[in-house]
Amino acid sequence: QVQLVESGGGLVQAGGSLRLSCAGSGYSFSIYTMGWFRQAPGKEREFVAAVTSRGGSTYYADSVKGRFTISRDNAKNLLYLQMNSLKPEDTAVYYCARKRAGGTEDDPLKYDYWGQGTQVTVSS
Numbered sequence: 001q002v003q004l005v006e007s008g009g010g011l012v013q014a015g016g017s018l019r020l021s022c023a024g025s026g027y028s029f030s031i032y033t034m035g036w037f038r039q040a041p042g043k044e045r046e047f048v049a050a051v052t053s054r055g056g057s058t059y060y061a062d063s064v065k066g067r068f069t070i071s072r073d074n075a076k077n078l079l080y081l082q083m084n085s086l087k088p089e090d091t092a093v094y095y096c097a098r099k100r101a102g103g104t105e106d107d108p109l110k111y112d113y114w115g116q117g118t119q120v121t122v123s124s
Contacts, residue, residue, distance in 0.1 A: 002026040009118030022079040022096030030074035033099040038092035050105035059105045086122045093117040
């Protein structure tokens with residue numbers, strides 16, 4: 001069965017960095033666009049970043065552009081999110097997800113499998 005498992009979250013001071021990882025299994029990881037979303041308490045889940053199947057194209061929310069970098073290693077079935085210059089407003093549970101064909105990368109309804117999430121907390 002399809003499984004996505006995130007890791008790498010934690011507590012960091014503002015201005016610091018974290019790298020999230022997502023391990024995919026149970027499917028052909030290399031043929032799917034993958035994305036990162038986040039959800040803060042009391043807020044809707046929001047798009048963070050996405051990368052196409054071979055890593056040729058990346059997409060970012062305006063709020064993280066220039067600070068976060070999404071990448072993938074298809075040989076290891078791993079998805080990454082490097083987060084630099086973190087801000088308190090980046091505090092959220094971060095989820096990786098597998099995208100279905102069609103639709104835009106920032107639409108959570110176009111993603112069919114999700115990980116359990118990893119907490120990122122940025123202190124001021």
